[in-house]
Amino acid sequence: MTVEAASLSARHSGQVPGHHQITFVVMLALLTMAPYGFYPIFLMKVLCFALFATAFNLLIGFVGLLSFGHAAFFGFGSYLSAHAAKVWGLPPELAILSGVAVAAALGVVIGGLAIRRHGIYFAMVTLALAQMIYFFALQAPFTGGEDGIQAVPRGFLLGVIDLRNDLACYYFVLAVYLCGFLLVYRIIHSPFGEVLRAIRDNETRAISLGYRIKLYKLLAFTLSAAISGLAGATKALVFQLASLTDVHWTMSGEVILMTLLGGLGTVFGPTVGAATIVTLQNHLAALGSWVTVAQGGIFILCVLVFRRGLVGELGRLLGNRQF
Amino acid sequence: MFEILGIPPQALFGQMLLGLINGSFYAMLSLGLAVIFGMLNIINFAHGAFYMMGAFAAWMLLAYLGLGFYWALLLAPLLVGSFGILVERTMLCRLYRLDHLYGLLFTFGLALVIQGLFRQEFGASGLPYGIPAEMRGGSNLGFMFLPYYRGFVLAASVVVCFGTWFVIERTKLGAYLRAGTENPTLVQAFGVNVPRIIALTYGFGVALAGLAGVLAAPIYSVNPLMGSDLIIVVFAVVVIGGLGSVLGAIVTGFGLGLIEGLTKVFYPEASSTVIFVVMALVLLVRPAGLFGREG
Numbered sequence: 001m002t003v004e005a006a007s008l009s010a011r012h013s014g015q016v017p018g019h020h021q022i023t024f025v026v027m028l029a030l031l032t033m034a035p036y037g038f039y040p041i042f043l044m045k046v047l048c049f050a051l052f053a054t055a056f057n058l059l060i061g062f063v064g065l066l067s068f069g070h071a072a073f074f075g076f077g078s079y080l081s082a083h084a085a086k087v088w089g090l091p092p093e094l095a096i097l098s099g100v101a102v103a104a105a106l107g108v109v110i111g112g113l114a115i116r117r118h119g120i121y122f123a124m125v126t127l128a129l130a131q132m133i134y135f136f137a138l139q140a141p142f143t144g145g146e147d148g149i150q151a152v153p154r155g156f157l158l159g160v161i162d163l164r165n166d167l168a169c170y171y172f173v174l175a176v177y178l179c180g181f182l183l184v185y186r187i188i189h190s191p192f193g194e195v196l197r198a199i200r201d202n203e204t205r206a207i208s209l210g211y212r213i214k215l216y217k218l219l220a221f222t223l224s225a226a227i228s229g230l231a232g233a234t235k236a237l238v239f240q241l242a243s244l245t246d247v248h249w250t251m252s253g254e255v256i257l258m259t260l261l262g263g264l265g266t267v268f269g270p271t272v273g274a275a276t277i278v279t280l281q282n283h284l285a286a287l288g289s290w291v292t293v294a295q296g297g298i299f300i301l302c303v304l305v306f307r308r309g310l311v312g313e314l315g316r317l318l319g320n321r322q323f
Numbered sequence: 324m325f326e327i328l329g330i331p332p333q334a335l336f337g338q339m340l341l342g343l344i345n346g347s348f349y350a351m352l353s354l355g356l357a358v359i360f361g362m363l364n365i366i367n368f369a370h371g372a373f374y375m376m377g378a379f380a381a382w383m384l385l386a387y388l389g390l391g392f393y394w395a396l397l398l399a400p401l402l403v404g405s406f407g408i409l410v411e412r413t414m415l416c417r418l419y420r421l422d423h424l425y426g427l428l429f430t431f432g433l434a435l436v437i438q439g440l441f442r443q444e445f446g447a448s449g450l451p452y453g454i455p456a457e458m459r460g461g462s463n464l465g466f467m468f469l470p471y472y473r474g475f476v477l478a479a480s481v482v483v484c485f486g487t488w489f490v491i492e493r494t495k496l497g498a499y500l501r502a503g504t505e506n507p508t509l510v511q512a513f514g515v516n517v518p519r520i521i522a523l524t525y526g527f528g529v530a531l532a533g534l535a536g537v538l539a540a541p542i543y544s545v546n547p548l549m550g551s552d553l554i555i556v557v558f559a560v561v562v563i564g565g566l567g568s569v570l571g572a573i574v575t576g577f578g579l580g581l582i583e584g585l586t587k588v589f590y591p592e593a594s595s596t597v598i599f600v601v602m603a604l605v606l607l608v609r610p611a612g613l614f615g616r617e618g
Binding site: 113114119125128131135249256288289291294295297298299303307 | 418428432436437552556559561596606607
């Protein structure tokens with residue numbers, strides 16, 4: 001995929017580029033104040049999807065692997081955390097961690113199979129395996145089939161903070177999002193991330209340099225799956241619901257769209273893309289199938305004329321910086 | 324009445340027939356995908372949407388123009404194929420120099436638009452389309468009951484699949500096509516209009532999906548979402564068979580349909596996932612696919 005190697009010097013000295021720091025601080029300030037201007041539930045939805053898209057971008061933007069099956073991790077993370085909170089009665093932090101664990105395990109299995117093929121086949125394999133997971137979720141008793149797991153208790157964070165309060169819950173979700181975001185940022189700016197980029201840009205050369213690329217791909221896939229699971233698990237607690245929507249292939253499509261619209265391989269793009277798409281869905285919700293048409297239209301536009309995405313284009317306007 | 328492995332033969336052969344019917348749709352769709360991929364290097368995610376359009380074209384021809392099934396069999400693939408060519412000439416042709424993944428993303432978006440529009444217009448519940456009068460009913464073959472229409476679908480898809488194979492592997496046009504797949508620049512230098520061949524190939528693959536849609540209309544209800552789950556199964560079929568071989572796509576399609584049908588008899592719970600399980604096993608044993616060349 002097309003990502004220019006800007007800010008090379010900064011990466012090599014292990015420093016964070018200045019414009020990343022500024023953007024991050026601005027984003028943090030906006031997100032901290034946001035619940036005083038917007039509906040907290042809406043913001044939490046944005047943050048969950050932003051985290052999901054950030055995790056997805058780790059794979060497509062930095063390893064060049066297009067997974068069409070990320071709904072499996074998002075959905076199963078959400079099922080397990082809902083089940084853990086409701087049936088096992090675990091506190092929210094442990095419920096979310098169990099969702100992350102199951103998504104990571106699923107990531108090892110699906111990733112292990114999918115990385116045996118390249119390019120377009122990789123996308124098809126992940127899509128097919130995720131569809132298998134969907135059918136499993138449809139039939140398995142613990143997922144509640146068509147009804148999903150409803151009325152999941154949000155519980156008390158660490159036994160003290162009451163998450164039933166929307167504002168408290170928002171700041172908890174913000175903290176989860178920031179952890180995930182910074183983790184991904186750390187990964188892509190580490191030596192490990194350098195190798196991932198090398199694999200993306202020229203797999204054959206990375207092999208000839210002696211890197212065991214399957215191991216790198218599998219690790220990146222698992223990390224991406226685990227963070228997607230974190231997003232799903234958090235979403236299940238926030239909305240007190242885990243349903244088939246979260247494992248369906250349309251969800252895999254949505255996360256691709258968010259990342260593509262924001263900018264593949266950018267740091268802040270997935271978050272911007274997620275915010276845009278969730279806002280769009282909210283505004284068009286009353287129009288039924290037109291949401292699908294609009295999303296398809298955005299896909300087509302992005303691919304035909306707008307491949308850098310919102311943040312990618314912005315970075316180009318601001319002097320070829322990589323945001 | 325005798326039994327095979329504890330299953331009455333009526334049920335066993337009946338399910339095998341259903342499996343083969345599904346298999347014939349898998350075969351026609353994966354064949355179209357393989358032909359398109361060979362020439363355009365694009366995986367056509369909109370294939371399921373074109374299949375649905377074929378079924379709707381048949382329904383609309385009947386409802387608005389009073390043209391029956393046989394006219395639909397001819398006209399619907401032409402209409403859907405022309406639409407495919409239009410898409411290829413206006414939009415898809417801009418993507419060939421990019422990474423293959425953009426083609427997949429574009430056709431995914433296209434599928435969403437088409438499905439959304441049809442759903443907006445016709446709702447999600449599905450419309451009925453009758454079996455043509457001459458093919459209603461069926462006959463008892465002794466070991467099983469054969470509905471005439473299902474027999475016709477099976478026969479038609481076998482004819483179409485092997486006809487396509489014959490054209491690609493045994494005619495001059497097919498030779499151009501295969502040469503264009505191997506080295507488009509050289510073929511162009513010999514004076515063959517490669518962009519036109521590419522557009523026609525896409526149109527043909529799409530028409531094949533449209534034809535499958537017409538054949539499916541009397542069996543399944545005509546529904547805007549009828550193609551969206553099917554295409555994922557067909558992707559798994561394509562991963563199992565590999566896109567390198569036309570015959571491979573046909574054989575894998577029918578074979579997996581049969582396996583799915585048998586699973587419905589012996590272990591119904593797994594019937595919706597068995598193809599994906601087979602895919603996982605094939606990936607473990609032969610990562611390149613049964614007939615594949617690419618790693």
